[in-house]
Amino acid sequence: MQxxxxxxxxxxxxxxxxxxxxxxxxxxxxxxxPEEKKNYGRYALSGVPAANAGLPEGGKxxxxxxxxxxxxxxxxxxxxxxxxxxxxxxxxCLEIAGIQAVVAESYARIFYRNSVDGGFFxxxxxxxxxxxxxxxxxxxxxxxxxSLLTNLSTNKSYPLNPLGDVLEIIQAGNIFEYARxxxxxxxSG
Amino acid sequence: xxxxxxxxxxxxxxxxxxxKPGDNLWVDVDVLMTHDVCGPGTIxxxxxxxxxxxxxxxxxxxxxxxxxxxxxxxKHANRNIDILRAFAKEQDLPYYYDVGTENYKGVCHLxxxxxxxxxxxxxxxxxxxxxxxxxAFGMFSTGIGNTDAAFILGTGKLWVKVPxxxxxxxxxxxxxxxxxxxxxxxxxGDIGCDGATYRAMEWAGDAIMQLSMEERMTLCNMAIEAGGxxxxxxADETTERYVKERTDxxxxxxxxxxxxxxxxxxxxxxxxMEPVLAKPHSPDNRATVSECKGEKLDRAYVGSCxxxxxxxxxxxxxILKGKKVxxxxxxxxxxxxxxxxxxxxxxxxxxxxxIFINAGxxxxxxxxxxxxxxxxxxxxxxxxxxxxxxxTNRNFPGRMGSKTSEVYLAxxxxxxxxxxxGCITDPRDFLYN
Ligand code: SF4
Numbered sequence: 001m002q003x004x005x006x007x008x009x010x011x012x013x014x015x016x017x018x019x020x021x022x023x024x025x026x027x028x029x030x031x032x033x034p035e036e037k038k039n040y041g042r043y044a045l046s047g048v049p050a051a052n053a054g055l056p057e058g059g060k061x062x063x064x065x066x067x068x069x070x071x072x073x074x075x076x077x078x079x080x081x082x083x084x085x086x087x088x089x090x091x092x093c094l095e096i097a098g099i100q101a102v103v104a105e106s107y108a109r110i111f112y113r114n115s116v117d118g119g120f121f122x123x124x125x126x127x128x129x130x131x132x133x134x135x136x137x138x139x140x141x142x143x144x145x146x147s148l149l150t151n152l153s154t155n156k157s158y159p160l161n162p163l164g165d166v167l168e169i170i171q172a173g174n175i176f177e178y179a180r181x182x183x184x185x186x187x188s189g
Numbered sequence: 190x191x192x193x194x195x196x197x198x199x200x201x202x203x204x205x206x207x208x209k210p211g212d213n214l215w216v217d218v219d220v221l222m223t224h225d226v227c228g229p230g231t232i233x234x235x236x237x238x239x240x241x242x243x244x245x246x247x248x249x250x251x252x253x254x255x256x257x258x259x260x261x262x263x264k265h266a267n268r269n270i271d272i273l274r275a276f277a278k279e280q281d282l283p284y285y286y287d288v289g290t291e292n293y294k295g296v297c298h299l300x301x302x303x304x305x306x307x308x309x310x311x312x313x314x315x316x317x318x319x320x321x322x323x324x325a326f327g328m329f330s331t332g333i334g335n336t337d338a339a340f341i342l343g344t345g346k347l348w349v350k351v352p353x354x355x356x357x358x359x360x361x362x363x364x365x366x367x368x369x370x371x372x373x374x375x376x377x378g379d380i381g382c383d384g385a386t387y388r389a390m391e392w393a394g395d396a397i398m399q400l401s402m403e404e405r406m407t408l409c410n411m412a413i414e415a416g417g418x419x420x421x422x423x424a425d426e427t428t429e430r431y432v433k434e435r436t437d438x439x440x441x442x443x444x445x446x447x448x449x450x451x452x453x454x455x456x457x458x459x460x461x462m463e464p465v466l467a468k469p470h471s472p473d474n475r476a477t478v479s480e481c482k483g484e485k486l487d488r489a490y491v492g493s494c495x496x497x498x499x500x501x502x503x504x505x506x507x508i509l510k511g512k513k514v515x516x517x518x519x520x521x522x523x524x525x526x527x528x529x530x531x532x533x534x535x536x537x538x539x540x541x542x543x544i545f546i547n548a549g550x551x552x553x554x555x556x557x558x559x560x561x562x563x564x565x566x567x568x569x570x571x572x573x574x575x576x577x578x579x580x581t582n583r584n585f586p587g588r589m590g591s592k593t594s595e596v597y598l599a600x601x602x603x604x605x606x607x608x609x610x611g612c613i614t615d616p617r618d619f620l621y622n
Contacts, residue, residue, distance in 0.1 A: 015382060015471060017585040024561040027226050028258065028265035031335075032233040047587045080383040083416065084585060085561075086318040088230060088334035109387050109418055110318055114334035165213060165350070175340055175348075176238045184215070185344055 001122070001171050005100045005142040006152075007073025009134050010062055011055040012048065016077055017084035018111065020047035022093045031092060040093035041068040054136035063097055070097040074142065076126075076134050077104035082111025088118055095120040101142055103149055103160065105129055116166045119174030124149075125161040133158065191446025193354040194421050195389040198329040198443055202312050210353040210452075218250065219311035221341045224297050225255040227316035227334070229272040234339035245280050246345035252284040252306050253277060254297040259288055259556040263564035295524030295555030298322040298494040302406065303526050305436025309424035310443055314341060319494055319582065321412045325405035326432065327424030327442060332413065352387055352418045353452035354445075355380075358394035361459040366616050368504060369400060369407035370496065370580065370600035374465045377415045378475025379455070386416030388452060391445065396459030397422060402431045403500040410495040411582050414472040464603055464616060466578075469595040470586050478603050481613045487575040489514070489608035490589070491601055492521025492553070493560040496580025499530045501601040506534075506541040508605035508619045509548040515611030518550040519569035521558045528555050550608070562590040571596075578607045 026043045030036045045053070045062040054060025063070045075094065081104035082090060091114050094102070102115070103124045115123045122144060130149070134140060138153040147160040163170060172178035179185045192200065196208050203214040223231050235243065245251050253273055258266035270288050277285035284306070286294040294300035298319050301307050309327035313320065316338045323330035333347070341347050357376055377384070390412045392405075400408070405422050412420035422428075424442045432440065464478040491497065491505050502522070522528040531542040531552075545552060551568075559569035560581045571577055571594035579589065584596035599607070602616035609619070 015585070017583070017588075019561070019583070019585055019588050023587055024226075024257075025564050028263060028269060028564070030233075030265075031230045032237075047592060049586050049592055080386070080416065083382060084318065084413075084583060086316055086320075086332035086334055087227060088316075088336060091334075106383060106386065108383070108416055110332050110334065110413075114336065117340070118334060118336040175336060179340070179344075184346075 002100070003144045005074065007100065007140070008071060009074050009076050009136065009138050009140045010070070010072035011076045011131055011134055011136045012078070013052055013055060013131060014078035015080045015083055016048065018082060018087050018090040019084055021045055021082065021090040022087065023047040027087060027089050031089065037096060038068040040089060041096040044070065044093040044097040055131060056135060060136050070099070073098060073100050074140055075099055075102040076130050077102060078129065078131050079105045081107050083108035086110045088114045091115040091118060091120040103130060103142070116169050117175040122170055127159050127161060130158060190450065191448035193389065193449040193451070194327065194391060194423060194443050194445045195329055195354055195419060196351060198310060198312060199349060199351055201310070208351050210351050212351045214349050214351060215346050216312055216349050218314055218341050218345055218347060220250055220252060220306055220313040221338060222252045222254060222297055222301060222313065222315035222320065223338055224253070224257055224317060225269045225273060226257045227338065228253055229269045230335040231316060231338040231342065232272060232276050234335055235342040238339060239343040243343065245342045248280055248282050251282060251342070252301065253282065254286050254294060254300050255288050256296045257557045257561065258563055260554050260568065261564040261566050266564055293525060295522070296494045296497065296557055298406070298410065299498060299523040299527070302402065303435065303524060305432065305438070308432055308436065308438055308440035309428060310441030314338065314347060318413045319410050321417060321420045322406050322410040322494060324409040324412070324420040325402060325422050326428055327422060329419055329421070331419045352389045354389040354391050355385055356391045356393060356451045356454045358454065358456045359396035359459040360394045360456065361396055362399065363396050363459045363462055366464060366602060366620050367462045368600040368602060369404040371462060371465050373408050373411040374467050374475055374598060375462065377411065377473045378465065380415055382414055382471055382473040383416040385412060387418055390415065390417045390420045392420065392422045398425055401500055402427060403498040406498065407495050411472065414582055464600060466597050466599040466603060467584060468597055469584055472583060472598060478599070478613060478615045482615060484613045485576065486516055486578050486607055486612055488517040488519065488577050489604050490519045490559060490569055490577055490579040490581065491604055492519065492523065492558055493581040494523055495582040496601055497521055497523035497527065499527050499534065501580060502527070502531060502541050503534060504601040505605040506536055506544045508602060508609065508616060509550070510536055510539065510544045512548055512609045514549045514608040516608060518608040519553060519559070520545050520550045521553040521569065522555045524555050559589050562588060578604045578613065580604050
């Protein structure tokens with residue numbers, strides 16, 4: 001598990017649901033074919049209405065036209081991030097676009113669980129609302145061991161909630177590796 | 190210390206020891222359901238993790254129901270069905286409801302119920318967030334992603350954190366113009382769309398127990414719109430009758446103990462309920478129908494797992510009988526069984542199907558259709574700034590297709606009344622005049 005993550009932040013508001021993360025019409029591509037899979041990066045967060053895309057100003061596409069990867073590495077969200085559908089394409093598309101961590105005030109349960117069990121990225125919870133403190137394009141640094149986020153653009157730091165129960169799964173990589181380590185499923189397979 | 194219904198089911202599936210909220214358990218899974226959107230990804234992970242020739246843990250317990258992107262020319266969507274078909278053949282699956290055959294059903298959550306896969310006391314996981322619908326049968330059911338589903342395919346087990354339970358009790362009798370959709374929208378409006386996150390929503394009270402299985406499913410279906418992990422209603426005679434008509438498999442009825450501990454208990458007077466709706470763009474953006482009266486609409490949509498059951502169409506038909514719709518109106522039965530019932534059920538001698546056709550509505554094929562937007566050629570998909578009144582369950586931006594369309598969620602009564610006038614209309618104007 002990577003314990004320090006540094007990169008540009010992309011800021012979103014409350015209730016970013018899975019239809020905004022990856023609109024249903026795009027759920028048709030293969031997640032196993034490496035070329036076709038890139039489409040998920042291309043359309044990641046394409047359902048967010050322009051005014052809410054990249055706060056505070058909005059109008060900042062997460063992925064530039066014609067690209068399959070984002071320049072942003074860390075998403076800062078508000079309440080109930082990832083609500084809606086159980087589609088794993090949602091955390092997957094963020095990883096495919098290059099996201100390494102999401103920091104939100106709270107998560108919808110299935111999205112959080114999918115992020116952890118699938119090993120797509122580390123979902124972290126902030127203790128205060130960060131969407132007023134961080135602007136899209138700010139450089140931020142995450143120290144997961146110390147549960148701390150620093151906005152390098154303003155030099156202010158914010159405490160995060162410790163990972164708790166799911167830390168072991170995140171450290172193992174995903175639910176399968178966790179189960180193998182603990183003898184729940186055979187090593188080879 | 191007593192246990193809630195949800196806690197008892199989880200306990201019985203993890204070795205029988207008492208459990209409490211916050212415990213992490215490995216539970217034995219009775220049924221895993223997947224569909225065309227998440228099935229292929231699940232199969233891919235299963236093969237990667239357990240080997241190309243791996244067999245599923247128990248083929249009797251796997252149910253595959255294609256329903257999302259069915260009546261479309263989209264090549265990728267159709268390829269996903271081919272993947273399911275090949276897997277069903279390779280694994281010799283008894284419960285694969287293939288597209289284009291007599292075996293095709295339609296929307297998974299209703300098909301599960303109609304085909305006898307929902308049984309009290311069992312644990313059902315599905316790769317769809319509305320899997321919580323099955324809780325209407327006194328069982329534990331919840332939505333999961335592809336990774337967790339692949340884990341179950343290989344092992345028959347999954348880890349679960351025991352949720353705290355919130356109890357919603359409705360006493361008295363719902364007025365005849367109130368439907369389960371009004372009840373759930375009222376509650377989501379009260380607690381917010383993350384008000385039940387990580388928690389179980391238990392429905393109780395004599396008004397709830399008077400509801401049909403279809404209405405109970407509507408209530409449980411939208412628990413996820415409050416963030417809930419699962420919803421549950423104690424099984425009773427109504428449940429038993431429905432289940433026994435559809436399966437011979439045995440089941441167990443659990444009850445919450447009188448001294449069970451709840452995170453919250455909320456008591457409502459059923460007689461005081463008002464028709465409500467959720468305004469754009471969130472299911473918790475509640476208003477009473479009378480507050481929004483007269484707002485102009487472009488179309489009406491009656492369909493989906495939450496609003497496309499036979500009881501929903503009976504309600505819509507009561508209002509549409511002998512009338513003409515003022516705006517484009519889409520009728521999408523959730524399953525083939527519902528579609529057939531449209532030609533069987535009658536109001537004063539006229540079938541529901543004829544009522545809808547004579548009113549000028551368009552009837553679609555059973556599937557999810559525009560409930561989730563879908564490929565561009567999907568029946569009923571919104572475009573531009575269309576303002577829609579819909580019996581579906583989500584109205585976040587872009588849910589029904591266009592990012593700029595606006596969706597109002599309402600009961601079939603309210604949707605049908607509004608279809609007749611072309612603007613938001615209180616169903617009482619038609620039901621009692
Ligand atoms: S009808 Fe709508 S909510 Fe129900 S399973 Fe289909 S897409 Fe999901």
